Amino acid sequence: MKTIFYLVVGTFFGILMYKSEAASWFRIYEMFEFGSFHMYGIIGSALILGILGVQLIKRFNVKTLKGQDMHLKPKNKSFYRYAIGGTLFGLGWALAGACPGPMYVLAGAGYISILVVIFGALLGTFIYGLLRDKLPH
């Protein structure tokens, strides 16, 4: 039951990423060229509703379906890891034209070349794991 639930949520998300064109290299490029409102509208409207919803959850102390606290832990305070890591991520996002969610979506859509990107992403994750203690956080 749980398995099917998460598969369905993922499938919904995958269709959404593909149909919104957020998984398209062209849309990412266009966004960084400020050529269209499309991507800003997607992220902006998701964010406004996200902020409103999370505030309501906190105000009314809404619990998960199992009655537990929601997963809204504050992130560790720091500057370097977010600034450096974020910038490196942005460079890759624009170069590959895909962030992690869309990578899986494009693999399912049958773009063989995206497997090279996913391989690179796994390699990057792995190398980060090796170097983690030596990097400023």
Place this chain on the structure above:
Amino acid sequence: MNWIYDPWPWYVSGPLIALTMFILLFAGRQFGMSSNLRNLCAATGGGKAADFFKFDWKKERWNLLVMVGAALGGFIASQYLSDNTVEINPDVTQKLETYGIYSTNEAYLPNEIFSLEALSNPANILILIVGGFLVGFGARYAGGCTSGHAISGLSNLQLPSLIAVIGFFAGGLVMIHFIFPLIFS
């Protein structure tokens, strides 16, 4: 049939992304796609090489299922719900032509970079690997990607996520405006 093949506008897509996040929150989970890259490293024995991958990845099975679902969704959408072309701003199309990319409005991803023929060009393989590498490395360094920081983190008004998202855009702008001209001309 156009209503099936047409892309979803931003005011439909954005709210549905928020909905995805809330569904996961109600299930007791946090929306974050790049964590799966770490889960995959752990599931394939990465724990032998670094403590960062020594954790019970089976507890993250739910997220791997979301990932598999996302791929399934990509299959369904590309096969049955899309003509697999993306129309963008004509000015941007023209700019891409100066970079030798002519498949705008005809493809979902640029054929010049993502087609199988393009894979025979080592420079293209390098673009794909380096792009992926930066995404994977940067996402873990920053502790999240577009879903984890730009959606989940910012929705929770987290300052770290704001710093990360400013970094995402700074990096993206540098890549498109300063590095693309070097790579593609």
